[in-house]
Amino acid sequence: MKLAFFLFPLQGVASNNPQHVKVSLSLKNIFLTEAFLKIQKSSDYSFVYNVDDVKNFRVAALEVENASIEEVLTRCLKDTGLTYKIEDNVVIILQKPQDERFMILKGWVYDVKKQAMPGVTVKVAGTMLGTATNGQGWFYIHLPKSKGQLEFSFVGYKTQRVDFTENTDTLCIIMREDVKEMEEVVVTGYQTMRKSEVVGSHTVVDASDIMMPAYSSIDQMLQGRVAGMTVVNTSSRVGHTPKIRIRGTSTILGNQDPLWVVDGIIQPDPLPIDQNDMMVDDLRNILGNQISWLNPADIETITVLKDASATAIYGSKAANGVIVITTKRGRKGSTTVNYSANFSFRARPHYSLFNLMNSKERIEFSREAFESGAIYSEAPVASMDTYEGIMYSYYNKNITASDAREAILKLANTNTNWLKLLTRNSFSQTHNLSVSGGSDKVTYSASLGFTDQAGVEIGNDAKNMSGRVNTSIQVHPKVLIDVTLLGSINKTGGYAAGVNPLSYATNTSRSLLAYEDDGSLHYQKQRGYYQYNSSIHYLGYNILNEMEHSYSKNKSSQVNGILNFAWEILPGLKYEFVGGINNNTSVAESYAGEQTNYIAGLYRGYDYGTETYGSEKYNAAALPYGGELYNRTSDVLSWNIQNKLIFMRSFKENHRLNVLIGTETVSSRTSDRSSTIYGYVKERGESIMRPTPLDELKPIGNAPIVGWGILDKLYDGSGWTRTSQLSNSFSVFATLAYVFKDRYVLNASIRNDASNRFGQNQNKRFDPTYSFGLSWNAAHEPWMQGISNIVNQLNFRASFGIQGNTVNSIGPELILDREGIKQGYGEYFSTISRIPNPNLSWERTKTWNFGIDIQLAWITMNLEYYRKMSNNIVNQGIAPENGIAGMDINGGRIRNSGVEYSLNITPIRTKDWGWTIGLNSSKNWNKALTQSIDEITLQNYLDGASDRVLQRGKPLSAFWSFDFRGLNPNTGMPEFNRIFVEDEQGVFLIDEATGNYELLPVAWQDILVYSGKTEPDFTGGLTTRLRWKGLTLGANFSVLLGGKQRLPGLFPDENGNIPLSSANLNKNLLKRWKKPGDEKFTSIPAVYNGRIINNISLQDGKSYSPYMMWHNSNARVVSSSFFRCQQISLTWNMNESLCNKMGIKSLSLNAIMNNVFVLASKRFDGFDPELGDSVQPKTYSVGITVGF
Missing domain, CATH: 2.170.130.10 (TonB-dependent receptor, plug domain)
Incomplete structure (x- = not known):
């Protein structure tokens, strides 16, 4: 045995009588050696001890005031097998002398991670003699000399038995988890x-x-x-x-x-x-x-x-x-208090992320297009805002050539940073405070939370305040009452109609000015289209003005109360009552002020403050003063009552039964009120100005008065609505779980929901869902016991059942929408919303599932295959004499099948090191087995239709495209396969009767090619954690594969016309076809100049622009698959000794980065494949969690 003696130097002279020495100390969970040092400083005593005897002992807690040195030492050495003696001013620590008739058994108890295990029961087998390990996993037993077994037991761990003799020295016991005891539970x-x-x-x-x-x-x-x-x-x-x-x-x-x-x-x-x-x-x-x-x-x-x-x-x-x-x-x-705080920083996007033109490139593109005679989607406004506007002003002799050159140069050098003006580096914070604890009869938990998030778009904010209280009371050994109250208030801010800062920043030319030289806002002239002014007019637009004078916001409050009453009627038989009430109130508001372009263009016809009372434009304004305020308030009050009988019992050693029978009653009442207030002026004490009465409105030119916009809303009552809906349901359900020999399992469940939303026939109103399943855990078979230490679980599962789905928006009855007064008749009128169908029933899905679960020493794996067959409600087209275009019927069939797997690996697990890896992925095959009966258009095929099945055998999210052939070498115009008759050299033949290309004699559906589906069919995730002592490095990744989408159009106008001169453009347009031979290097058509293109007549009898067809061709389809690094985190957990010194239970610090990177097709040009026209901002966070 290694011996080491430490003699602290004497400091001063102490009394020879230890009784005269008084010590005051406050010690908490420190090593014994540290305690000796503190005693020395308080008493001037020195210590001598054997390091091996004392190094592993701690003093859990010691509070003394003016105590003698003997009292302090006695309490410090309690249950250690050590004693002391004092000679002069030296304290000598010794092992207690052993009675020859007795012996001491001592040792340490750890788990497999080499972590000390406090509270482990240690006793001599067959006797009542025993003890428990202390906070450091140390035990010490004084017993008569003998031979026997020590038994170590702890909840969730296998009981260990170790032989001992009279010569047994210090023991080191490793406790291993008992899979049966530590088994996870599933909350259904x-x-x-x-x-x-x-x-x-x-x-x-x-x-x-x-x-x-x-x-x-x-x-x-x-x-x-x-x-x-x-x-x-x-x-x-x-x-x-x-x-x-x-x-x-x-x-x-x-x-x-x-x-x-x-x-x-x-x-x-x-x-x-x-x-x-x-x-x-x-x-x-x-x-x-x-x-x-x-x-x-x-x-x-x-x-x-x-x-x-x-x-x-x-x-x-x-x-x-x-x-x-x-x-x-x-x-x-004991009561535990935890506080956590996180502070996050979101980085705003920069133009370097996107493949967009700067102001010089945009002006150069405009110059090339203008000089080539390109046709614009809208005639440019003669102004100094754009290249085209300047040239129009020059040709109209409003400015000189020198003025034009100077103005164009100014625009080319403007390079307005719209992203900097409209987005920000934002700051967010989250705070949470929780308290929990309890006794044998009462436990409690409460928390408060606050979150303040700021989006990268200026004006997008969200705040949340939440609270929760849970109390569980064992009022009787057989009666438990559990009460939970949860509440929250959420406030979220956004934008009014037509305001999208990030989209505007990426779609607006950087040659446009945001501010004048004097710092005031610059308003770009835009052509207006006011209903009651048929003459050409112009309105000013600046998005900063729109953002300042408009908004949308929502405030919601939620209160939930849940009462759970459990009564053990008999051993194994329990009654449970669960009652829940939920009240959700949402107040939504959207506002556009009188200063906005939105109000000017829709309701006034001129810029704010530019017309005086009685002028021609003033008299034509439906809303000369004030803006528009939309309010919507929704109250949802629902309650849920469940009564359940649960029987859980084990019979002998081989049978275990878990049966539940219950009823559920649910009621939900929704009250919804909405209104639109015209003439609302927020800045003048929220006053309301009178819109122009119908008999006072004086349109300019031949503009009609009725049938459009604000007047309809004012006079037909559609500006105010109030609805109330009550939904009640009653259900009976039961489940069964039977386990035989801990390896054969049978599950069964059934539920019947009563509802009057389906079918007038009784058998349509009651339509039960049910399931059953079997599993076999081969690892528990006797013939597997030889490798049970390697294979902990080998479970095979199979199940079948029927799931239901209700479509709340439909029902079997005739539904009428009651309208206002019918113009021309002067009477109330109604419109048919849905016609009756007495045979309408639930949507039902049959599901088969097969799975295998494998658990080895450090690997857990799950593999599953499923197949789902759904019978859906679809809308079938009907004859127009029914007064409606379609009716809802049962008849749509959809099949989903797929495979899933998850894998969790722990390659390293020691006291200081740990490494875990989690993988999961799934592949889904979605297929429609029937086709919609109603009319399907070519545009439905191009866009993909979410409300109907386009083609049998294809996924629901399927879409089609024109088959792009290439660019015409002479004109640069797009050409397509599968439409026209070709000769042997691939040249399109001319139809002599029409002079156009001769169409192939096929259905219009056959000219399209299948492009894929918008929904991804493969999803996956990777999580990894690497721990070294108190440091943990983590990373999360996700992947979505198999989806396709169409890229945004390079030519925003479907006829290929040049977009508005105020619009920014993708740099790819610089690579467009310009001369013969370019078709070998680019697939981007030439700019349309109005002299070389005609619309193409197709097999559906309609004609389409080749640019529209190119935008909707397979040349513009891209994979939306991506691999994203969601998060990288670094966490430090302070060790126990440092926490004790600080007087706290725990402390952890973390630094996290979210949305680290995404790997996707380069054709997205910097945009996120999930969002299409936006990006997920990188977020940097730091946090702290403290336990008291």
Whole structure:
């Protein structure tokens, strides 16, 4: 044994009587050697000890005031097997002398990661003699000399037995997890089951593993985290809602989003929105979804249920999958207070990211086009804003040649940085405070959260305040009451109709001025089209003015209350009552002031402040003063009551049964009120100015008075609406899980939802969903026990079931829309919205699922195959005499099939080092098995139609293109295959009767080529964590493959005309065809000069511009696949000893970078393939978490 003696030097002279020495100390969880040093400083005693005897001991807690040195030493050495003696001023630490009749067993207990395990029970087998390990995993037992076994036990770990003899020295015990004891649970929303009891396909994600400070909602953090779930971002703005699909799209007319469940309560949609209302255009981006109100820091786990076996219990709401969220609960133990803060910085975009023209290049393009006689989509305005305007002014002799050259040079050198003017480097912050703890009978948890996010676009902001309280009370050994209250307030700001700062910055010529030389705003002249002025007029536009005098915003408040009452009636038999109430209020507002171009062009016909009372234009203005204010308030009050009987019992050793029978009653009332106020003046105390009455309006020229715009809204009552909807449902459901010999599992479930939304026939109103599944864990077979230490799980699963889906917007009855007064008749009128169909029934999806789960020593893998057959509701075209174009019927069929796998590897796991790798991916094949019966147009094929099946055997998101052949070597015009008759040399033949090319005798559908699908069919994710002591380096990646999309048009006008001179252009236009021979190097057509092109007549009997056809050809189709580095993080967790010195329980610091990079096709020219016309900004964050 290595011996080392430390003698601290004497400092001063102490009393020879230790009783006279008084010591005051406050020690907490420090090493014994540190305690000796503190005692020495307080008493002037020196210490002598054997290092090996004392080095591993700690003093958990010691608080003394004027205590004797003997009392202090006795308490410090308690349960260590050490004693002391004092000689003069020296304290000598010794091992206790052993009675020859007794012995001491001591040692350390660790887990497989070499981490000390406190609280492990240590006892002599067959006796009551024992102890427990301390905070450092140390144990010490004084017992009679003997031989025997020590038994080490701890919840969730295998019990260890170790032989000992009279000569046994210090032990080192490694505890290993017991898979059965540590088995995960699966929260389905209605019940919590052991993972080994669940056959259905599911994925459980710990919320702490996916936290991303760049986002404020948990749905945005799920991209690339769950096999089979596709998450696509739809906007770069803060507060946006991503698009989520689980195992493909299973409905055409219904809601395609998954069902969200929070603590067992289904979440309703917060606000229905009119998709055709122009004033609410930007509100759709900021309203959020069912769980946008929920603070991610309050979430414990997210469980994604995928197949019928897992979701059939949700009945008619489950075909799109279910996402179950469980919020945090209090735990037994002392009160713990945690505070966390994150501060984020978003970098604004720069022009270097995009392939866009600068001002010199844009002016040069205008010069070339102007001089070649190009035709413009709109005649340029004679002004000094653009090259074309300057040239028009020069040719009209309004300016001299010298003035023109000087003005053009000024524009070429302007190079306005619209991105700098309209975007910003933004700062965001998030703060969370939580308290939790409890006793044997009461546990509690509470939290407060605040988030303030600023988007990179100036004016886009989001704020959220949330609170949560959970209390669980064991009022009786057999009765538990759990109450949760959650609330939040969200505020999000955006833009009014027609204002999109980032889009404007990337689509507006940099040769345009933003400010005059004196610093005032520069207004670009734009041609106006006011309804009540048929003469040509011009209006000024500056986006900075539009942003200053218009906005959209939304404020929503959410309150949730959940009561859970559990009563153990008999051993194994439990009754549960779950009651939930949810109230969501959303107040949306969109405003455009009288100073805006929007109001001037739509309701006034002249620039703000340019006309006086009584002038000709003033008299023609429908709204001479004030702007437009749109308000919408939606209140959704819903309640949910569940009554459940749960029977869980093990029979003998081989049988385990889990049965649930329940009912659910759901009611939801939505009250929606919207109004549009004309003449609203925010700056004058929110006053309202009177619009021009109909009899006072005096249009200029031959402009009509009725049938358009504001007058319709004012006089037909459509400017104000109020709706109320009540939805009630009652359901009965049951589940069964039976386990035999811990390796054979049977699952079954059934649910019946009663609803009057489908069919007048009784059998259409009640349409049950059901499922059953089997699994076999071969690893638990006796013949596998020889390798059980290697193969922990080898589980084979198979399931079948029927999932349902309701389309809330339709029903079996005749639906009339009651309108206002019919002009010309003077009476109320109604229009037919939907005709009755008494045979209408639910959408139903049959699902087969097969899976295998493998768990080895350091590898976990899941592999699944699924097949879904959906019977959808589609809209069928009907004869016009029915008063409506189509009716809803059952008959659409969609098939989704796919494979998924997830792999988790832990190649390194030691005390100081750890490395984990997580992989997941999935491939989905979506195919329509029927075709829509109603009329399908060529444009439907080009765009892809989301509300109908275009072609049997193709995906729902399929689209088609013209087959681009190349550019005509003489004219530079695009030519196409599959349309015209060709001779042997490939030359198009002329039809002598028409003088045009001779058309192939084929259907118009046959001239198009299939281009792919807009939805990706392969998704994947990679997560890796590398730990060294307290430092952890992490990275997250996601990949979406298989999607296609059409690139934005280089010629914004479909006829190939030159775009507005104010528009910026892609630099690729500089590579367009200019002369014969260029067709060998470019596929971009020549600029149209009006002398060399005619529209092309096609097989559908219509004629189209070759430029429109080129834009919609396969030459403009690009893969939207991408590989994204979502996050790189570095976290430092302070070690326990340092925390103790600081008087805290824990401390961690982190630095995170989000949206690090994306790899995609270069043809996007810097734009994000997910967003098309925008980019995801890089975000840099730092954070701190402190526990007290």
